[in-house]
Amino acid sequence: MACFLVPMGEAIVTTVIKKVVEKNEKEAGVKEASQTRVSWSRKLSWLNRLLWGGVLLLALEHIWHGEVVLWPPFLTAMNNPADIGPMLHEVATIGTGMAVFVTIVWLIMISIADQKAKAIQPAVKAEADA
Amino acid sequence: MFFIITALAAIIATIIWYVNAPEDKYKLNLLCFIFWGATLMWFVDHVMAFLTEGGEFFELTLDATMLGVVVVLFGLIIWLIALLISDPKKVFHKLSKN
Numbered sequence: 001m002a003c004f005l006v007p008m009g010e011a012i013v014t015t016v017i018k019k020v021v022e023k024n025e026k027e028a029g030v031k032e033a034s035q036t037r038v039s040w041s042r043k044l045s046w047l048n049r050l051l052w053g054g055v056l057l058l059a060l061e062h063i064w065h066g067e068v069v070l071w072p073p074f075l076t077a078m079n080n081p082a083d084i085g086p087m088l089h090e091v092a093t094i095g096t097g098m099a100v101f102v103t104i105v106w107l108i109m110i111s112i113a114d115q116k117a118k119a120i121q122p123a124v125k126a127e128a129d130a
Numbered sequence: 131m132f133f134i135i136t137a138l139a140a141i142i143a144t145i146i147w148y149v150n151a152p153e154d155k156y157k158l159n160l161l162c163f164i165f166w167g168a169t170l171m172w173f174v175d176h177v178m179a180f181l182t183e184g185g186e187f188f189e190l191t192l193d194a195t196m197l198g199v200v201v202v203l204f205g206l207i208i209w210l211i212a213l214l215i216s217d218p219k220k221v222f223h224k225l226s227k228n
Contacts, residue, residue, distance in 0.1 A: 003175065004171070046163065049163030049167065050166060051167060052164075052167070053167035054168045054171040055167075056208060057136065057164065057167070057168035057201050057204060058172070060201060061132065061201065094178050097174045101170055101174045102167065105170055
């Protein structure tokens, strides 16, 4: 009914965090693309893209099914008081599940990226020293 | 069906991205993230609906198939808009110079 609202909320928060982190990294002179480490702004941009991409496609699916309209109150469930309870339940269960699952997948992604970057660190150092 | 079609689009986009990696002139990583984001969210939706309501895991109807095609097209349009705005080949810059 409106489950994508939870990942959308998370996407808004992570977009703001990414902007702040990016600004701080620029001030500290951290390179976004380094051979031996992945910057936090880059990692957060992966999460943002996953969340916003999913939210946009899910929003289209909800429009297709007539659960979301482009005029107020936007959510068709809001027109019927009996539908508001199930809608909120769906947002709390499925919506939260989506946001948590995407975040877990992203955490696995960044830990793999960090491990890969660590693994090539000696080779890059040796290349630089040579 | 839209879940299967989106997952398939995500896999194909990832293969194309990997074949060209580390070069990513055309922002294929964005396309991968768009499709993977939706695939992960629909996976949770399908699993939770299956566990709570039962029934079929995949909705194999014409409507769901059409939705899958429209969703993939929408994802491609988002990627295309982002690509044209960033204009990695500087086509618009060159055109405005001519």
